[in-house]
Amino acid sequence: MSKQKTNKLKILNDPIYGFISIPNSLIFDIIEHPYFQRLRRVTQMGLSNLVYPGANHTRFHHAIGCMHLMQKAVHVLRTKNVEISNKEANALYIAILLHDIGHGAFSHALEHSIVNGIAHEEISLKFMKKLNEKFKGKLTLAIKIFEGKYHRSFFNQLISSQLDIDRLDYLKRDSFFTGVAEGNISSDRLITMMNVKNDELVIEQKGIYSVEKFLIARRLMYWQVYLHKTCLSAETLLVKTLQRAKELAKKNVELSASTPLRYFLYNTINAENFTDETLDIFSTLDDYDVLSAIKEWVHHDDLVLAKLSSMIVNRKLLKIQLQDKPFTTKQLEKIDVSFKNELGIAKEDLHYFKFEDKVINQAYNSEKPIKILTKKGKLKDIAKASDQLNLQTLTKPVIKYYVCYPKKFLLN
Amino acid sequence: MSKQKTNKLKILNDPIYGFISIPNSLIFDIIEHPYFQRLRRVTQMGLSNLVYPGANHTRFHHAIGCMHLMQKAVHVLRTKNVEISNKEANALYIAILLHDIGHGAFSHALEHSIVNGIAHEEISLKFMKKLNEKFKGKLTLAIKIFEGKYHRSFFNQLISSQLDIDRLDYLKRDSFFTGVAEGNISSDRLITMMNVKNDELVIEQKGIYSVEKFLIARRLMYWQVYLHKTCLSAETLLVKTLQRAKELAKKNVELSASTPLRYFLYNTINAENFTDETLDIFSTLDDYDVLSAIKEWVHHDDLVLAKLSSMIVNRKLLKIQLQDKPFTTKQLEKIDVSFKNELGIAKEDLHYFKFEDKVINQAYNSEKPIKILTKKGKLKDIAKASDQLNLQTLTKPVIKYYVCYPKKFLLN
Amino acid sequence: MSKQKTNKLKILNDPIYGFISIPNSLIFDIIEHPYFQRLRRVTQMGLSNLVYPGANHTRFHHAIGCMHLMQKAVHVLRTKNVEISNKEANALYIAILLHDIGHGAFSHALEHSIVNGIAHEEISLKFMKKLNEKFKGKLTLAIKIFEGKYHRSFFNQLISSQLDIDRLDYLKRDSFFTGVAEGNISSDRLITMMNVKNDELVIEQKGIYSVEKFLIARRLMYWQVYLHKTCLSAETLLVKTLQRAKELAKKNVELSASTPLRYFLYNTINAENFTDETLDIFSTLDDYDVLSAIKEWVHHDDLVLAKLSSMIVNRKLLKIQLQDKPFTTKQLEKIDVSFKNELGIAKEDLHYFKFEDKVINQAYNSEKPIKILTKKGKLKDIAKASDQLNLQTLTKPVIKYYVCYPKKFLLN
């Protein structure tokens, strides 16, 4: 009995942090649960590995990494005399561990195609509540913190804010596995600079340059990695493929698909009809269902679905152009895809291959500011505390417009 | 036209080496070929990510990394006045890029279950020959080198020997992504110490300690990672699952499976009947086919298949015991799995859940020795050149015996 | 004879870059020259190791590192069809190797105290010319490039500009050895993005985020490391100590000092009387002369010199306050150091212990802009090419005012 317990105090290897220890057996059991194990089969960065071949890390690893950083944060805050009880600490670990458990296969692609009537945060909450039943109420405080209903507001800020533990791990992790060293941030230093003032999470003044650098690194990761031309093209292609599949499913066309994928293709799911049963099915849907279905669809009779699928599998992506302004009608007309049409793709389906859209990124949101604790004990918005760098300009959302279309030779 | 060409001179990010450049457009085109793109969907370390969650790197990345190291090796040897023509260098890049292209899904598991009538090296060769047709004979020299038929024998040694480029990359890469820092080797230093004497690949004397350390690091990786208890248990479970599926297929039991997986389940493939068509089907079989099938099998009527599958998906692995000597009958009898039997699993199927086997590793093979070039220009087997460390002992194969069996509570 | 030559093709270990190779025997001989060997005894960051204990790296290592990066830059530019002859490449290596050879002991401290009539760049040039004599004119082109007199202007920009090889090495190196990971820059990536247009050094458009990040990292290093409060206090104390020594020397007070230090203390050197003999003496003056003299001065009869020296040796630094505005008379009067006076330090010498000054840093100088090469082949100032981040604001020099004064208990 006692032997079993000590067995549970496991240590995990992490190429980034070295060793990660699982703090107690409740958390060990949550990690062991099939709901959580599914995250092993969901990549953190979707199809970005088509551009950055090292980026195969999973949501499982990210969640575990967050839990590790949260342990550090709790330790740092306690040394600064911020009182955090063991119960509260444990709730923080659970909340951060589960904050993204509702993410679908390929992270974001599903939300924009076949599971789009409900946000992933809501699904996360559903998972937590279900686990809370299974673990007899031991997750109640974690859920309260996750929902922002706990009276000490810095608890929720550690889970969800502009400088939350989630970002501190994913920026570091994504930078590490993509090999884009410039996106690297010093999670360690930022955590060391954390403090709490008036129940708010703040950064001590000497950490100003670190926060600045964090914001710039994050911005760099957005434009150089997450919204990288080719990543964007791959991601969009995946969404279009699933949208086509959904369209066919609505017409009752038969599609190869695993049981859970079939469920979400042939049913229209939204926040209202997302039952416990739906959750259980969702909990078995991962990257493997989606990609293996797409591999089968390469041979489907529907030419549109077959083409789109084949482009993903063989990495023959759509061409993509980005610019700062919306594309003019003239620009769009220049892109002639009528050749597709000739090959048997109906005119009304050409929008699957040629389409325009935009991406937006805001490097800093001044509405929920990162607060700096000055040496005199006052709080300042980082955008104003920074002596020179005009962070105010970072609050302006940057919009980029893009158009995708096939290269002609793809059709051969 | 010229624009397209320069587009092909791509640079790839690698978290280990920084930037990897693709040396020319022929190699770019080989990488783009669907045969090679498949490697993006085959993990290098199979199910080891169940133990080392960072170990999701693919055979694609490994092959690209090898090509990078080979460029370094060619550069080093040339500075030491070893003549290597551009044509020869190119053939080396291609040979190392494709040396493992014949690996099946989950790397080694398929070889021990459903594609077991032919070695992966033979399949690699088949792929190369097929690509050689497509690229109009431009791979001829690469194939010659790969087969060991080129007259300058160090060419083949760079591809396949105890200190080949393959090992220099995979040890470094596996150590990096698992986070087992102790397995890290200095590929850079070892390559810097390479030289050629009498057409043989040798290491200069001052590199002796580096070679020793390489052998010890490799040995450590074997016992701590590749043959890690839990990795072994997971790997074996996968093999057993596929063997059961094959057994059912032979009895014409219906099994969910993608087209290529179905082909290898319901047909018995061996070296003789491995046709061009088989190769094309093989070239579409990857980790996604296997794991998504297993996910479906969780609900199969065959209790054995369903149990085995569910154990993989939910990471409820078999218990495993290792020891230096074969298990005695007495030891084996102590492990009572009759409870399985009670649950509906036939007695004759219990061997899927309780079985014994052994693993062997030889840290150094003195039959094809690593040769040291002494300062006086002589060649010595590293096992004899080392002044103190008794490397001779490393030639003795280490055998470990293991037995796997289910924990009782797994059945609940 | 030939053996000796190959011996010269040395490889050096660098914890940052791995291996650095010395490209030819001329450069090997320059490195071996006592003028260059002196740099082994001059730390890159002066007394910053009192704050960052890892920062003991020398100007020698920095210069060698620069030479290594220059080899990479030449390689990258050549692959982009920028013609660089072997002679030109070699001149670049020599110029960057020697660009800082004129730095005095403790890098900057001497320039502000006892060798202040001549800039270190002028001394670097003197060294180069002297070496050119010794090496029979083989440094002529390097000197031309260093002086900015070579007709291809990007050569000088590689040596001295806002994105020169010097900065790419020292920021990376200082960040590495201090352990301030956030200052780390991707020298590799920046060099990969270099190109030449109209004989000017430019950065390709896709490198925009990297340049931004470089500027922010540099700014961070300035305020967090180079102008760190305690580093500043230590550096200033060193300058004051040497100024006091110089003042005493002028009054012919006897001071322990090595031969070269004595020369610069008891003579007033400026650009006019800096002869070849002066250069030879300067070439033997390093950190060891300065710090060992200060250690002796701890016991000097002059109370001011003794106190200042002891504060350095035992790391009992002056207190320092920084603010954005000049200190008011009222603020300064509050700092009462009259207790020093009572202890035997004359009123007119109190300025050695209490003094104010300012530091300035400009993160980006738009007068000699970093130019971005757009995809359409045009050149743009990075400050304007950046889509959002208002780099223009970085051009405004930031001034910080500080006042130093002793803590009372120091006197016990």
Place this chain on the structure above:
Amino acid sequence: MSKQKTNKLKILNDPIYGFISIPNSLIFDIIEHPYFQRLRRVTQMGLSNLVYPGANHTRFHHAIGCMHLMQKAVHVLRTKNVEISNKEANALYIAILLHDIGHGAFSHALEHSIVNGIAHEEISLKFMKKLNEKFKGKLTLAIKIFEGKYHRSFFNQLISSQLDIDRLDYLKRDSFFTGVAEGNISSDRLITMMNVKNDELVIEQKGIYSVEKFLIARRLMYWQVYLHKTCLSAETLLVKTLQRAKELAKKNVELSASTPLRYFLYNTINAENFTDETLDIFSTLDDYDVLSAIKEWVHHDDLVLAKLSSMIVNRKLLKIQLQDKPFTTKQLEKIDVSFKNELGIAKEDLHYFKFEDKVINQAYNSEKPIKILTKKGKLKDIAKASDQLNLQTLTKPVIKYYVCYPKKFLLN
């Protein structure tokens, strides 16, 4: 008052470990003491920076690093239910912090030349006792542990054994700063594997491969770095120079030297006459005294001293040959240094330039074995627990013989 206290809870940057925190104000005060501050001016690896230019790290940094690892070790052991009181933990931190405080300038060179009547461990103990007086007995337990007089023997083993914290830091640190990546060890993993059984420090069974790798890495560091030919030549030259100076001092020849160096040159110090006053003088003697004296001696009238000194300063080292057997008379006679003689160096002084000696290294000492805790709770000597690698062979001391002599052209 309370403000001052929190100021003392300092954090230091370490390029290896990230942040190191000083656990309490007593330790902060010990670090601040001039005795300890001296270690900032003593390099860990002596003149090895002449070969590895990054190796300028100090004994100060090493001691701080040890303290950091000790904090980790205490944490790990406590999680394994080894009881360590706060008082005991604190004593461990102090003992490891001060274990090497008795090292002289350039670490080992002084011990073999001018401070050779007393071992550095004895001087360490003297320092500790003196500090204990100053800190009113707060170091008593630390001293007891250091001396091996504390009843729980694993306390001393953490300070001094074949797998002590000292080695775990210095191997990692020396490997890091030299850039010899292969010497890198996983201190973290080794500490994680520590346990205590029967009051002895042991390593858990699964750590076997890590210990093996540690022993091999240490051996590699010895032969590739610490006993590297050129490092050995430099080190020996330093010893010879100091021995010559001592010889001249005994004859009352006047030598430039700082006050503390003068004391040790002109007096013969041994364990008997090493008084408190001697300790105070010793506490002001560091690398700067020695190297600045040598720089002056370049111009000394004594030709032997001048030559030796100049060879160090300008890095014109003696040639060195190593071999496995003692040099025969015939071999030695072949090395003709009579040319030195002609240049004015007396025949009886030629031994300063041509001399033979030997170095010994034992990779593993089986008399005080590293003990492995088997899964069954038994203790085994690692040399016997290792399944294959014949660690027994590592117990045989390896002896290398060397002869040093000048290159002829050095004299020009």
